[in-house]
Amino acid sequence: MQTWLLSPDQITRVHEASLRLLSEIGVELPHPELLGRFADAGAQADTATHRVRIPAELVERCLQSCGKQFTLHGRDLGRQAVFGAGQRNYNSIFGEASWVDELGGQRRYARLADVDTAARLGDALEHINIVGAMTDPHEVPVPVRSLQVLLRLLRHTTKPVGFWFHDRAATRFVVEMLTALRGSEDAARQYPLTFPLLEPISPLRFPFNGLDLLFEVGRLNMPVAIGPMAQMGLSAPCTIAGTLAHENAEVLAGICATQLVQPGLPVCYGGICHAFDMRTTQMIFSGPEQAIFGVAMTQMGKHYGLPVYINVGLTDSKRVDGQAGLECGVSLVLGAAAGADIFGHMGISGVDQATSLDILVFQDEVIGFVESVLRELDFSEEALGFDASLEAGPGGNFLPLAHTAEHFRRELWQPRVLDREYYEAWRETGARDTEQRCRERREQLLTTHEVSSLPEDLDRTLGEIIAAAERELLR
Numbered sequence: 001m002q003t004w005l006l007s008p009d010q011i012t013r014v015h016e017a018s019l020r021l022l023s024e025i026g027v028e029l030p031h032p033e034l035l036g037r038f039a040d041a042g043a044q045a046d047t048a049t050h051r052v053r054i055p056a057e058l059v060e061r062c063l064q065s066c067g068k069q070f071t072l073h074g075r076d077l078g079r080q081a082v083f084g085a086g087q088r089n090y091n092s093i094f095g096e097a098s099w100v101d102e103l104g105g106q107r108r109y110a111r112l113a114d115v116d117t118a119a120r121l122g123d124a125l126e127h128i129n130i131v132g133a134m135t136d137p138h139e140v141p142v143p144v145r146s147l148q149v150l151l152r153l154l155r156h157t158t159k160p161v162g163f164w165f166h167d168r169a170a171t172r173f174v175v176e177m178l179t180a181l182r183g184s185e186d187a188a189r190q191y192p193l194t195f196p197l198l199e200p201i202s203p204l205r206f207p208f209n210g211l212d213l214l215f216e217v218g219r220l221n222m223p224v225a226i227g228p229m230a231q232m233g234l235s236a237p238c239t240i241a242g243t244l245a246h247e248n249a250e251v252l253a254g255i256c257a258t259q260l261v262q263p264g265l266p267v268c269y270g271g272i273c274h275a276f277d278m279r280t281t282q283m284i285f286s287g288p289e290q291a292i293f294g295v296a297m298t299q300m301g302k303h304y305g306l307p308v309y310i311n312v313g314l315t316d317s318k319r320v321d322g323q324a325g326l327e328c329g330v331s332l333v334l335g336a337a338a339g340a341d342i343f344g345h346m347g348i349s350g351v352d353q354a355t356s357l358d359i360l361v362f363q364d365e366v367i368g369f370v371e372s373v374l375r376e377l378d379f380s381e382e383a384l385g386f387d388a389s390l391e392a393g394p395g396g397n398f399l400p401l402a403h404t405a406e407h408f409r410r411e412l413w414q415p416r417v418l419d420r421e422y423y424e425a426w427r428e429t430g431a432r433d434t435e436q437r438c439r440e441r442r443e444q445l446l447t448t449h450e451v452s453s454l455p456e457d458l459d460r461t462l463g464e465i466i467a468a469a470e471r472e473l474l475r
Contacts, residue, residue, distance in 0.1 A: 006295075030208045041260060067223070069266070092345060092360055115156075119156035130161065144466065154181065178194075228272070231243075268342070274289075314327070314344075368413065419437070
């Protein structure tokens with residue numbers, strides 16, 4: 001991998017600073033069973049304060065034992081997202097509390113029915129290969145929300161999916177649903193559909209539920225993405241280097257937790273730190289610092305040989321405008337060129353302000369642009385085109401040549417929503433801007449795209465699992 005941002009010495013300094021944070025300050029881990037496992041593995045664990053100080057040797061052992069490659073498979077096993085093998089993957093947001101029907105309009109609480117719409121659109125979009133629920137539906141009780149969302153995703157997309165896991169009790173029923181989907185635990189283990197996101201609470205703390213549910217996902221050897229969201233100047237030092245060290249330390253601690261629950265569990269290194277805006281007092285989704293974080297955290301994750309998840313391709317803008325184009329495009333192309341495995345979450349209006357399907361359509365277009373920039377180039381004799389040059393001759397024209405007809409479709413990227421029309425043609429069709437074209441494409445896809453139905457017997461079985469969960473968890 002090209003290391004053009006952090007030098008090898010800087011990567012070593014971040015790594016060593018992270019190890020010092022873990023061994024001298026430690027992390028807060030409010031889970032008695034896991035604290036005991038850390039102590040048995042050689043860490044200094046204080047059961048009164050829930051503080052665990054993790055020695056470098058334990059970090060190294062856990063880095064060696066964790067799975068570094070995995071593949072997610074959709075309901076259709078042929079629709080895949082491959083991690084740790086050089087493939088780039090793109091997911092829509094797993095869930096937002098608010099939903100914007102029209103950009104610039106009022107926000108409303110997200111509803112369960114919105115999952116259906118989000119899943120169908122994600123299924124239709126070419127570059128989104130992990131379909132997120134995009135909603136955290138307000139009307140569904142929290143203990144069973146993840147189950148209802150998973151069922152809707154399975155009904156409306158055949159791609160791998162993403163949603164917010166809740167706790168160990170609910171995750172036990174998620175495991176049942178995934179087992180029913182595949183037909184057996186062995187098949188569910190062989191063909192994982194999704195993964196949970198373990199999110200440390202910066203600085204240097206872990207949530208009980210996020211740790212506790214690892215004991216359930218471990219049954220299926222389900223991959224786990226570990227993604228702290230350290231904010232420079234708020235929950236991490238107000239320097240790039242200090243934030244990188246904190247983010248890295250929290251990911252390493254999370255990797256240790258996964259391996260002490262289930263050795264060999266596959267992990268994804270989530271370098272999703274952000275800067276904190278001292279003027280607005282909110283997180284910055286995009287900007288120069290985010291581009292730096294994306295590249296630098298990719299370098300750190302790849303230093304450990306891990307698949308990497310970064311937050312690039314996002315925007316602080318609430319609509320599809322020039323700011324969105326600048327922020328999404330620049331941050332995504334840098335992160336993708338650095339070699340990360342997954343980028344997201346796509347489809348957010350502003351900084352976790354709401355879900356927007358129009359922004360998701362726009363980001364799918366940006367992804368297409370970036371993927372074309374990073375495509376493998378052909379330098380064969382045929383591509384170099386000497387015979388075509390001979391045929392055209394000095395001052396000739398390549399347009400009518402067979403060589404042009406044979407090559408233009410794969411050599412030229414064609415946009416779906418960006419504008420390339422002549423000025424008068426653009427005016428005659430309404431002088432539409434990019435936001436309008438995204439809205440039209442969203443409506444067209446939702447009107448025409450069809451998803452194969454979930455088999456009736458499987459749908460009924462999944463419903464029965466959810467009904468059993470409701471009886472147990474909503475008592």
